[in-house]
Amino acid sequence: MTNTLIGIFGGTFDPIHKGHLACARYVLEHCQLNSVRLMPCHLPPHRATPGVSSAERAKMVQLAIAGEPKMQLESLELNRQAPSYTVDSLLTLKQQHPRQPLAFIIGMDSLQYFKKWHRWQDILQLAHLIVCRRPGYSAEQGDAPALLKEYSGNLQQLTTQEAGVILLLNNPDFAESATFVRQQLPLNTEIQAMLTPAVMQYIRQQRLYGC
């Protein structure tokens, strides 16, 4: 297989923060991708529906990546009125790009419970996983050790194999967390530094997160 890998970074992005952007940049640089598509979910499968609509979360993604030529908004989940199962999105993307391998980008917290995801084995039939390390989440906990033992691979395999490889990156710590941003933003102005100025301006304009 010689076709270019398509990188997809799914998230609730409630809101998108600099940790997300740092992960996407790191993946772009270290996995030699041409682009990463940031895909906000409409109805996150494993958590309560966010108070901020998917349209607003997608708008924040758009604002955050405006100066990032290799990042694009992938809007396919936004209008699907069902839980945003990753397997469904990957099936759609595979139909659109049958000859290109797909790589779904997640953080270590997501890998730790990946075996609870809807049809997780099918996800690994459709795509590779690129996993960013995250402070506070070790590769020794939850589902991560078993998954890495079975599926771990190297960068080259992401393009020589069609799917089913988990690549664990050695990225530095990116401390940002959306939960922390949501909780602290109305209380502590220093938290604004975790967001891009354009996202912060939008949050103020729309009076999101108690701002």
Ligand SMILES: Nc1ncnc2c1ncn2[C@@H]1O[C@H](COP(=O)(O)OP(=O)(O)OP(=O)(O)O)[C@@H](O)[C@H]1O
């Ligand atoms: N700082 C980070 N380092 C590594 N991975 C991250 C980081 N922040 C988010 N991710 C990953 O990005 C993806 C989307 O994250 P999400 O939108 O849920 O943000 P979050 O900061 O984890 O939000 P929340 O605190 O609401 O769970 C997930 O796979 C998550 O693991």
Ligand SMILES: O=C(O)c1ccc[n+]([C@@H]2O[C@H](COP(=O)([O-])O)[C@@H](O)[C@H]2O)c1
């Ligand atoms: O498909 C699933 O069962 C599933 C379960 C949990 C998370 N996901 C996806 O993983 C991405 C990160 O999720 P989250 O909740 O950390 O923002 C996002 O694209 C979710 O739709 C997907």
